[in-house]
Amino acid sequence: MANKRIFISFAVPEDTYARDFLVGQARxxxxxxxxxxxxxxEPWSESWKTRCRSKIKGCDGAVALLSKSTLKATGARWExxxxxxxxxxxxxxxxxxxxxxxxPSELSGKKIINxxxxxxxxFINSL
Numbered sequence: 001m002a003n004k005r006i007f008i009s010f011a012v013p014e015d016t017y018a019r020d021f022l023v024g025q026a027r028x029x030x031x032x033x034x035x036x037x038x039x040x041x042e043p044w045s046e047s048w049k050t051r052c053r054s055k056i057k058g059c060d061g062a063v064a065l066l067s068k069s070t071l072k073a074t075g076a077r078w079e080x081x082x083x084x085x086x087x088x089x090x091x092x093x094x095x096x097x098x099x100x101x102x103x104p105s106e107l108s109g110k111k112i113i114n115x116x117x118x119x120x121x122x123f124i125n126s127l
Contacts, residue, residue: 004034004060004061005036005038005061006062007079007083008023008037008062009079010073014069014073015070015095032117033120040052040079052082059088060127061090061124062080063091063093067099067100067101068100068101070101077106080106089126091110091111091112091113092111093114
């Protein structure tokens with residue numbers, strides 16, 4: 001099975017740890033899913049939106065990591081909006097099930113789950 005290309009949207013720097021954890025899990029041999037991390041790893045220049053849109057369009061799916069920092073994360077919210085506009089399947093995942101933030105309007109009507117390996121695997125494997 002070929003790896004899926006997944007764009008991970010998250011609040012920088014607050015939720016970088018969660019993205020790193022997700023990517024690390026996918027690298028394990030017994031992981032229930034595999035993907036190539038296509039998230040933005042460093043700030044881009046003024047033209048970052050053009051480059052980011054191109055990157056998102058080339059992905060099989062997108063994962064939005066949700067926390068209390070997400071609503072203030074204008075870059076992450078733009079990435080979510082872009083994925084929706086480009087027709088890239090997207091899912092919202094609450095990083096902490098006991099300390100959830102508000103779901104951004106960009107994910108209106110999209111599936112939102114608590115962080116479980118089974119839930120993440122089901123989404124990635126469905127792509």
